[in-house]
Amino acid sequence: MPSDRDPLSAPVTITWEVTLGCNLHCDHCLSGSGPGHQMPGELGTEEAKSFIAELDEMDVFQVNIGGGEPFVRPDMLELLEELTARDISTCVSTNGTQLDEATLDRVEAMDPLFLQVSMDGLRAENDAIRGEGVYDQVRDALDRLADRDIGTTVNTVVTRQNVADLPDIYDLAESHDAGLRLNRFRPSGRGEDTWDEFRLTEDQIRFLHGWLADHPDVRTGDSFFYLNALGEVRNDTLKQCGAGSLTCLVDPVGDVFPCAFTQWDHLASGNVVEDGFQTAWDEIANLRSRIDDHEGCPAVAMGSADPDGEDPQLRAILSGD
Amino acid sequence: MPATVHRPSHVKYRREGDGGLVYDHENYGYEDASLYRVSEAVVDVLEFVEEPRPRATVEAEFSPAVVDSLLERGVLARAE
Numbered sequence: 001m002p003s004d005r006d007p008l009s010a011p012v013t014i015t016w017e018v019t020l021g022c023n024l025h026c027d028h029c030l031s032g033s034g035p036g037h038q039m040p041g042e043l044g045t046e047e048a049k050s051f052i053a054e055l056d057e058m059d060v061f062q063v064n065i066g067g068g069e070p071f072v073r074p075d076m077l078e079l080l081e082e083l084t085a086r087d088i089s090t091c092v093s094t095n096g097t098q099l100d101e102a103t104l105d106r107v108e109a110m111d112p113l114f115l116q117v118s119m120d121g122l123r124a125e126n127d128a129i130r131g132e133g134v135y136d137q138v139r140d141a142l143d144r145l146a147d148r149d150i151g152t153t154v155n156t157v158v159t160r161q162n163v164a165d166l167p168d169i170y171d172l173a174e175s176h177d178a179g180l181r182l183n184r185f186r187p188s189g190r191g192e193d194t195w196d197e198f199r200l201t202e203d204q205i206r207f208l209h210g211w212l213a214d215h216p217d218v219r220t221g222d223s224f225f226y227l228n229a230l231g232e233v234r235n236d237t238l239k240q241c242g243a244g245s246l247t248c249l250v251d252p253v254g255d256v257f258p259c260a261f262t263q264w265d266h267l268a269s270g271n272v273v274e275d276g277f278q279t280a281w282d283e284i285a286n287l288r289s290r291i292d293d294h295e296g297c298p299a300v301a302m303g304s305a306d307p308d309g310e311d312p313q314l315r316a317i318l319s320g321d
Numbered sequence: 322m323p324a325t326v327h328r329p330s331h332v333k334y335r336r337e338g339d340g341g342l343v344y345d346h347e348n349y350g351y352e353d354a355s356l357y358r359v360s361e362a363v364v365d366v367l368e369f370v371e372e373p374r375p376r377a378t379v380e381a382e383f384s385p386a387v388v389d390s391l392l393e394r395g396v397l398a399r400a401e
Contacts, residue, residue: 008337012356089346111330112330112331153348
């Protein structure tokens with residue numbers, strides 16, 4: 001594993017939020033996206049293509065496309081084709097409501113491309129957060145994806161309200177030949193306002209880690225899940241925090257941050273159009289020292305204003321606080 | 322037709338410092354991916370097989386032990 005002390009010439013993966021526009025308005029949205037929420041100056045098609053060319057030159061292995069809802073961009077399929085034609089592994093996080101058959105025809109023709117469809121609970125819990133009728137739309141999309149040769153993952157942001165649904169969501173994903181990926185709810189975007197409402201209780205955290213121990217095929221996405229309830233490394237993958245060392249976030253206007261959950265002005269390292277992505281990446285190493293003094297997820301530690309500057313939920317796991 | 326070896330599509334690599342990086346992922350996200358530093362020689366092999374090559378050719382250019390090792394780790398794949 002590369003060391004933080006030895007900055008890489010380029011990130012291994014990046015997350016690229018291509019728009020803050022979204023047809024939904026979820027209560028926990030990490031980026032505060034919604035209908036008409038596009039940022040002024042979001043990258044145009046040619047700017048986006050130039051950025052993709054630089055990603056290719058830098059040998060970035062994987063691009064995780066997020067938003068907002070990526071497919072509200074009229075040029076999204078064109079940009080995905082540009083990425084995959086360059087053999088950049090492309091993973092698209094979508095709310096699943098924009099996947100008509102014509103879109104899926106083009107997506108299926110791309111390789112390497114993977115889809116992640118959001119589902120934040122069964123019908124009642126999902127629709128309470130994501131909007132009335134969304135659960136049924138996502139179920140319909142999963143039904144149609146199951147008939148396609150498209151690598152698909154169901155993604156659930158685990159909250160106080162939906163943690164008990166996980167066994168059923170797991171079965172649902174499995175029945176659609178899709179993997180299940182869990183993401184941690186963080187105090188970012190609208191999640192800052194709903195942090196105390198949605199974050200897991202300590203008992204739920206322990207339940208979750210016990211359940212994960214029994215389901216090793218469930219994929220998890222961050223340092224929180226890197227450790228199990230006993231503080232042991234669950235498995236040896238890339239779950240430790242790689243913000244600013246292995247990965248970074250590019251926002252819709254091309255500003256670069258350590259990760260999706262640390263989009264604060266004092267952690268911006270440059271802009272892919274004005275400075276170029278290589279310059280912004282080289283600068284990010286200087287920011288790393290500001291974010292790596294915390295145990296667990298630095299974004300949670302900083303976003304939740306923990307008085308000890310730590311990830312309070314991870315500390316609860318490790319010490320029983 | 323002789324057995325050939327090639328780089329699987331889910332394996333990506335680049336030169337990094339005085340060696341290289343290999344990244345291996347088959348699913349969404351990076352959670353179950355593998356990332357490791359490799360020697361410059363491994364990068365040389367991967368560049369050599371950018372187009373599938375007969376296994377004997379790769380072994381002659383590098384060594385049978387290197388090819389065996391990379392096949393075992395899944396960095397290379399064989400095809401008949």
